[in-house]
Amino acid sequence: MTAPKEPNSARLSDRQKDVIQKFAALGSLFVLIVVFSLTSNAFFTVNNGMTIALQVTSIALLGIGATCVIITGGIDLSVGSVLALAGVVAALLVKEAGFPVWLGMLGGILTGSLCGVVNGILITRMKLPPFIATLGMMLIARGVALQITGARAVSGLGESFGELGNGALLRIITVGDDGFPTVVFPGIPYPVILMVVIALAVSFMLNRSILGRHIYAVGSNVDAARLSGVNVTRVTSFTYILSGTLAGLTGCVLMSRLVTGQPNEGVMYELDAIASAVIGGTSLIGGVGTISGTAIGAFVIGILRNGLNMNGVSAFTQQIIIGLVILVTVWIDQLRNRR
Amino acid sequence: MRKLAQGGDFMQTGQATHGGTGAPTAERRRATEQGSETLLSLTDIRKEFPSVVALADVSFDLKRGEVHAVCGENGAGKSTLMKIISGVYTPTSGRITYKGVERQFASPLEAEQLGIAIIHQELNLVPHLTVAENIYLAREPRRSFLVDRRKLKADAKACLDRLGVAISPDRLVRELSVAQCQMVEIAKALSLNAEVLIMDEPTSSLTEQETRLLFKVIHDLKREGVGIVYISHRLDEMAEIVDRVTVLRDGRYVATDAFADTSIDQIVARMVGRSLEEKFPERTAQPTDEVIFSAENLTRRGVFSNVSFSLRRGEILGFAGLMGAGRTEVARAIFGADPLDAGRVTLEGRELSIRNPRDAIEAGLAYLSEDRKAQGLAIKMPVDANMTLANLKALSSRLGLIDFDRHARVTQDYVDLLSIKTPSIRQPVRLLSGGNQQKIIIGKWLFRKSKVMFFDEPTRGIDVGAKFAIYKIMDELAREGIGVILISSELPEILGMTDRVAVFHNGRVTGVLETARTSQEEIMRYASGFGPTQH
Numbered sequence: 001m002t003a004p005k006e007p008n009s010a011r012l013s014d015r016q017k018d019v020i021q022k023f024a025a026l027g028s029l030f031v032l033i034v035v036f037s038l039t040s041n042a043f044f045t046v047n048n049g050m051t052i053a054l055q056v057t058s059i060a061l062l063g064i065g066a067t068c069v070i071i072t073g074g075i076d077l078s079v080g081s082v083l084a085l086a087g088v089v090a091a092l093l094v095k096e097a098g099f100p101v102w103l104g105m106l107g108g109i110l111t112g113s114l115c116g117v118v119n120g121i122l123i124t125r126m127k128l129p130p131f132i133a134t135l136g137m138m139l140i141a142r143g144v145a146l147q148i149t150g151a152r153a154v155s156g157l158g159e160s161f162g163e164l165g166n167g168a169l170l171r172i173i174t175v176g177d178d179g180f181p182t183v184v185f186p187g188i189p190y191p192v193i194l195m196v197v198i199a200l201a202v203s204f205m206l207n208r209s210i211l212g213r214h215i216y217a218v219g220s221n222v223d224a225a226r227l228s229g230v231n232v233t234r235v236t237s238f239t240y241i242l243s244g245t246l247a248g249l250t251g252c253v254l255m256s257r258l259v260t261g262q263p264n265e266g267v268m269y270e271l272d273a274i275a276s277a278v279i280g281g282t283s284l285i286g287g288v289g290t291i292s293g294t295a296i297g298a299f300v301i302g303i304l305r306n307g308l309n310m311n312g313v314s315a316f317t318q319q320i321i322i323g324l325v326i327l328v329t330v331w332i333d334q335l336r337n338r339r
Numbered sequence: 340m341r342k343l344a345q346g347g348d349f350m351q352t353g354q355a356t357h358g359g360t361g362a363p364t365a366e367r368r369r370a371t372e373q374g375s376e377t378l379l380s381l382t383d384i385r386k387e388f389p390s391v392v393a394l395a396d397v398s399f400d401l402k403r404g405e406v407h408a409v410c411g412e413n414g415a416g417k418s419t420l421m422k423i424i425s426g427v428y429t430p431t432s433g434r435i436t437y438k439g440v441e442r443q444f445a446s447p448l449e450a451e452q453l454g455i456a457i458i459h460q461e462l463n464l465v466p467h468l469t470v471a472e473n474i475y476l477a478r479e480p481r482r483s484f485l486v487d488r489r490k491l492k493a494d495a496k497a498c499l500d501r502l503g504v505a506i507s508p509d510r511l512v513r514e515l516s517v518a519q520c521q522m523v524e525i526a527k528a529l530s531l532n533a534e535v536l537i538m539d540e541p542t543s544s545l546t547e548q549e550t551r552l553l554f555k556v557i558h559d560l561k562r563e564g565v566g567i568v569y570i571s572h573r574l575d576e577m578a579e580i581v582d583r584v585t586v587l588r589d590g591r592y593v594a595t596d597a598f599a600d601t602s603i604d605q606i607v608a609r610m611v612g613r614s615l616e617e618k619f620p621e622r623t624a625q626p627t628d629e630v631i632f633s634a635e636n637l638t639r640r641g642v643f644s645n646v647s648f649s650l651r652r653g654e655i656l657g658f659a660g661l662m663g664a665g666r667t668e669v670a671r672a673i674f675g676a677d678p679l680d681a682g683r684v685t686l687e688g689r690e691l692s693i694r695n696p697r698d699a700i701e702a703g704l705a706y707l708s709e710d711r712k713a714q715g716l717a718i719k720m721p722v723d724a725n726m727t728l729a730n731l732k733a734l735s736s737r738l739g740l741i742d743f744d745r746h747a748r749v750t751q752d753y754v755d756l757l758s759i760k761t762p763s764i765r766q767p768v769r770l771l772s773g774g775n776q777q778k779i780i781i782g783k784w785l786f787r788k789s790k791v792m793f794f795d796e797p798t799r800g801i802d803v804g805a806k807f808a809i810y811k812i813m814d815e816l817a818r819e820g821i822g823v824i825l826i827s828s829e830l831p832e833i834l835g836m837t838d839r840v841a842v843f844h845n846g847r848v849t850g851v852l853e854t855a856r857t858s859q860e861e862i863m864r865y866a867s868g869f870g871p872t873q874h
Contacts, residue, residue, distance in 0.1 A: 210731040210739045217728055220717035227676060227714055228729040228783065229700040287719045 024332070025280065025296045029303065036307030043310050050168075050186050054257075056302035057191040058083075058266075061250045062273035063280075063294040064202050065243030070277055071206075072219045072236050073286025074123065074130035076243045078115060078137035080269035083251030084262065085145040086112040090252050091154040091261025094161060101160045105252045112248020113241055115141055120237030134240075138270070145263040154261030164190055165257030191253045198246070203291035215239060219286030275322075276301055279329045300325065376403045378566045379424070379455075379535055384433035386419055393419040394430075397592045399585055401535060401566040406557060406580050408569045408598070411587035412610055412802030417570050420587070421537050424568065425457040426450030438534075456528035457537040462520045466513035471495035473512055474527045498526040502556050518549035525556060536560065537568040542576060543800065546662040546828075547863070554580050572800065574603045575831070588612055611804050618803075619835035620810050624817035626654035626838050631822045632791045634673060637682035642668050643846035646682070650791065650822045655813060657833040657854065658826040660843030660866045666826045667709060669843075670793040674706040675699040686790065700729060703790035707780050707797060709826070711773065715780045718769040722761050723750040725768050725779050730787045753782035757812065774805025781812060791822035798832065810836055830859045844868040 037044035062079050069076045090108030093099040099107065115137055122133035171187030206212035214235045217225040226232050250269075255261050278284065279300055280293025301322060308318045380400035386393045394416045401407050411417050422428045423435070426444030435442055437453060444450040447457075464473050471492050472479070480490040495508040504522045512520060521541060528536055542550045557567060557580050569581060577584070577598065584601060586593040586609040593609045633649035643665035650656045658666040672679040675693040684691045686702055693699045699706070708714035716725055727734060727746060734746050750764045757778040761771055768776055777797055784792055794813065798806040813836060817823045827833050833840055834854060841851045842865035850865040 208740050208743075210735050210741060213724060213728070213731055213741065216720060216724070217717045220719045221713070223708075223714040224717050225728070227674070227696050227706060227708060229697045230728070231697060287717070 025293065025300070025329075029296060029300055032300065032303050032307060036303070036310065040307065040310040043307060047186055048306070048310075050189060050192070052299075052302050052306045053192045053195075054189050055306065056298050057189075057195045058250045058254055058269065059272045059276050059301055060195050060295055060298035061198065061246050061253075062243075062269055063276035063298050064199060064291055065239075065246040066270075066273040067277045067280070067282050067289050067291060067294045068202065068206070068215060068239040069130075069243050070219075070274070070282050070284060071215055071286060071289045072239050073222070074236065074239065075134065075274070075284070076119065076240060077131065077134040077270050078119060078141055079243060079247035079250075079273055080266040080271075081138045081141035081145065082112050082115045082244055082247040083254065083266040083269065084264065085115070085141040085251070086248035087251035087255035087265060088145050088149050088154055088261040088263050091157055091161070091255055092148065094157055095154055095261075101158075101163070104161075105164065105256075108252045108255075109245060109248040112251065113245040115247070116241035116244020117237070119240040119244065123240065124233040124236050142263075149261065149263045151263060153263070155259075157259055157261070159259075162256055162259040165253050165255070165259075169193060191257075194249070194253070198249075199291050199295055202242075206291060211235065211238065216287060219288075221287075272301060275326050279326060281333060283333075377401070378403050378438060380436045381420075381424070382434045382436075384420070384423060384430045384435075386423060386428060387431045392590060394423075394590045397433075397587065397590075399424075399592075399595075401568060403534075403564045403566055404561045405582040406561060406567045406569050408571065408577055408581040408584040409587065410570075410574070410584060410606055410610055412804060415587040415610070416590040417587060418539070419590075421457065421539060421568065421570065424450070424535070425455055425537060451531060451533075454532055454534040455537070456531055456533035456535070458521065458524045458528065458539065458541065460540040460543060462517070462524055464512045464520055464523060466511070468512060469508065470499070470506055470510050470512060470515070470523050471508035473523055474498055474508075474530055476527075494530070495526070498530045499523075501529060502526055503559070504552070504556070516549075517544045518546070518553070521545070521553065522556070525560075529560075533565065535566050535568065537570075539570045540572065540800070541569075542571060542573055544662070548661075550576065572802070573829075574606060577603075586610055607803055610802075618807070618831070620807065620814055622655075622814055622836070622838075624653045624655070624814055627652045631687055631820075633685045634669075635683045635685075637669060637672065637684070638680050639668065639672050639678065640680050642677075643672075643843075646843075646846075646848050648841045648848060648851060650824060652820050652822065653817050654838045655817050655823045655825055655836055657837035657840040658824060658843060659828075659830065659833050659840050659862050662828065664843035664866065665846040666843050667795055668846075670706055670795060670824070670826060673699070674704055674793065676706070700787060700789075703788070705729075705784035705787065705789035705792040707777075707784065707792065707794050709795040709799065711776050711780065716768050716776055719767055721765045721767055722754070722759070722771070722779060723747060723764040726750045726753055726764075726782050726786065729783050733786075749786060753786060756785075757782050758808065772805065773801045774808065777801060777805070777809055778812070781809075785816075789821065791824070792816065793824045793826065795826045796828065797825070798827075798829075830862060833862065834859065842866050 033044070042048060062083070065079065066076060086108040089111045090104045093104035093107045094101055119134055119137055122128045122136070123130050166189075168187030168189045170185065172184040173181045174184055175181050206215065214225065214230045215238075217228070217230055218232055218235050222232060251266065254265055258265075276297035277289060277294045279297035280290065280295070282289030282293065304322055304325065305318060308321065313321075378401050382398050384397045384399075385395050397416065397420060399407075399409070399420065409417050409420065419428065423430050426447045426449055429443060429445075435444070437455070442453075444453075465476065468476070471494075474495045475491055480487040480494065492508050499506055499508065499522070502522055502525060504519075506515065506519055506522060512523065515523065525536070541553060545553060560567060569577075571577065581598045583595060584598050584606060585595040586606060588610060629652045630649045631652045633647075635647045637646040638644045646665070646669050648656065658670070660666050668677065671677045673684055673693070675695045675698055684693065686704070691698075691702050693702065696706075712718055717728065723746060727749065731741060734749065735741050747764060753759070754761065754764060759775050759778045759782070761775060768779060771779070797809055797813075801809065813823050813825065825833070825837055837854045839851055840854055840857065840862060841848050842862055843849070844866055845868060849868060852861065852865070
């Protein structure tokens, strides 16, 4: 009489656990917001909200790529360097080769894709472990970025180069009686729009398309996927190309915000990206992960940084706190999976 | 009918050769003397998990020098009971007495120190260390703070010698066969002075000869007074070594009998709670003359050579042979999972050119691997995702977006068709039983409209009731014109289910036999590389 009940109750509690996990992450995000709103007046304002969203963009964009890679059971350590390379390529194309801004940026993004293609070949064709392949790419891409710029920032790019990173949709500015413009509503920054659109698109791809299903299948059991006719090479390569492309895009956005090509930009960003995925419940063993989780993870990191800043917590202490957050969330996840 | 009779024959011969347990009287006397002492006893054991009662009122005892088998279908509570004996779980209620002292084992380590060792179905050795290092792992003999390598080797050799197995203590474990690894595990248990040895499905991946050797070792251990708890799905082998048998069903105790006083049919009936008159369903499919699939001179250098066979519509063709004879390797190569150096493969008169599993699936072949968890299923994914994995295109728009309504309907259709027991099609497959997992894989290939299906050990680790269902499905597939190839190490299964048998030895087909006109002995002769009988 207990036997037929067993799977039923197991399923329910499994689903409940999933819901609890989602709410736990969202809940802690909420708690963070409340706490920081109480401790700092400047925190809970439209302006600061937009600032956070803008800061989160780069972590989230890289995190989306990292999530897809990690679901297949891989890892991409190269994105921080790739974004620097992509950004300086875009800047150099505009400044040295005289490309229009949009074409230069497209060149930057494609540079990121190309790095992803190389990663994919190293991993699927040459059978290198993803950790090693992308570690190599991390050093190479950074080296190339420093080499082609002579380790100097590329500046003097013109105002239009900054449009993507600094512009906003629906920005309302009134010109007061004194002739000075006042910002009534800061608008929704373009990078934030970009982040939302890409998150929705990739989430849709993962949940609704054959490709998405194959990505999960490869991560869950690569042999079973191959014996079921999944083109493992193509699926795996795709995730690295996506990750590289998003790194390229992130690079263009970041350099556009600075209106300079910075070859030293993005150091250690790959770890933020991985951390956001992991905080959001993506399993490093593969087969498990969602974009919504990663988005929450990215906001947890972004809000922690911003809120701690506003409260005057030193950068060193911030690192300690974020490190602890990663350890605790993954530990909770482990506890949950052990049951 | 004929097959049943043969199946029965097999059982009887099985019992005749070893059934007398033709032990010398001296040995038997000693066994009974020792047998009087109860080593371990469990009384009214109950184990509850948050949502389920895994064991209720189970009692079990083990005497010195006996082999006590525990039987039951998957989910009957065998492994929970073993985990309680070996200290992994603490029972919710009940008494455990070991060597006359009532005890609660706090951890597996404590149980091990007291002399209770378990040999898991999945062996727990470190592949990159030597045999000796594995036997004494974490308790290496020391000379001051260094490992005393000479003593380590000598002690390990002594353990292995005691078992009478010729494995060098210096070999790396990853170079050993499964059977040899098992011997190393037993040696390790002996080095711990284990008095209770729990063996979980020890023969599931052994060849006939290796099983013989294992049984010899078990006999020796009995003589030395070790009590052995023996779990196996292979009831036919038990006659050779088992003294008593306890049956569990749905977490409850059913009965304990001296093996000599019971029969396999009675044990099976107790396990399933009803009597199974037949182990194999009546074959309804009639082979036609039309050849739907044929292989000619398949060769993969160093693995198999010149393998040829043909399969007729409506027929079930068996692949028999010892482990490592090349049966699985041939199937995998045909399927494009491994490279093929030479040979022709023809399906429905058309020659196929297969470079990878995708080509094979596209052509209409299906391979159901012997290791479901490692190669057959995406274990974390739900039933529906596994069922449709090989044929998502059929459920998707041109842009590659999945139509989830049809996706759910198709899955439900196959769940119904194959009577898959699952609370929902969204249930992760790792939570289902082995039989239901196997049915999901079958469903996956049916939905792909496969024309020829290779079943590689389809009933391994599956309980009796589910085996019957799988056999029935295979028969129905054959009747509907799907070519079925059954790769099996269990000869009764080959005799009970196939129309013809291709026997493999050392990477070659040594004979293709009509099942109706052959016998277990003849197949074994071909499988051992001896040609046809010299009557």
